[in-house]
């Protein structure tokens with residue numbers, strides 16, 4: 001599969017600013033600093049399309065990118081970068097942290113094809129668990145990706161990923177895709193999972 005183009009379209013802070021919904025969307029979520037911007041850049045083969053920041057929790061806007069690929073089911077889609085969660089000092093509900101903009105988007109968006117949820121391969125937080133539970137409750141099962149796997153010692157990799165899988169409460173057959181934006185490890189697998197998800201969904205929108 002080839003990526004023909006990837007470009008930033010806009011930052012949205014109100015629902016009116018969202019794209020019209022003609023294209024499928026794949027949304028990326030995860031707590032701040034989990035490596036979301038890095039993963040988007042790695043996935044799209046671009047150095048700094050999504051800003052990689054060392055200061056967590058800065059982006060509160062919904063950033064939309066237009067991506068076109070050689071895969072017929074993903075020939076054109078919007079990659080949607082949602083604000084991070086988990087930087088509030090006091091643990092708040094998913095709703096109060098993300099606010100109604102994101103909640104309404106995730107609950108009601110017809111053109112939303114799938115959600116990729118990023119977790120740190122070494123650290124699972126309560127908010128990660130709450131977010132998965134909440135996404136499931138609105139019938140949006142996320143595709144879960146474990147980031148920064150280059151930081152795992154090879155001898156501990158399998159065990160750590162198994163523990164992370166369990167800590168997230170994923171079922172036996174549910175995927176946890178290991179990913180490293182440093183090495184590109186997991187990139188083909190994640191694209192494969194996205195292409196499969198896009199292929200399962202009838203082309204009722206695009």
Ligand SMILES: Nc1nc2c(ncn2[C@@H]2O[C@H](COP(=O)(O)OP(=O)(O)O)[C@@H](O)[C@H]2O)c(=O)[nH]1
Nearest residue numbers: 032033034035036037038052053148180181182
């Ligand atoms: N070692 C390693 N560091 C990473 C990886 N992905 C992100 N980082 C680092 O983690 C920090 C946060 O990354 P960023 O992409 O801005 O996270 P975001 O807040 O979720 O968008 C940065 O210092 C990145 O360089 C990875 O796969 N491996």
Ligand SMILES: [Mg+2]
Nearest residue numbers: 036037051053
């Ligand atoms: Mg970011």
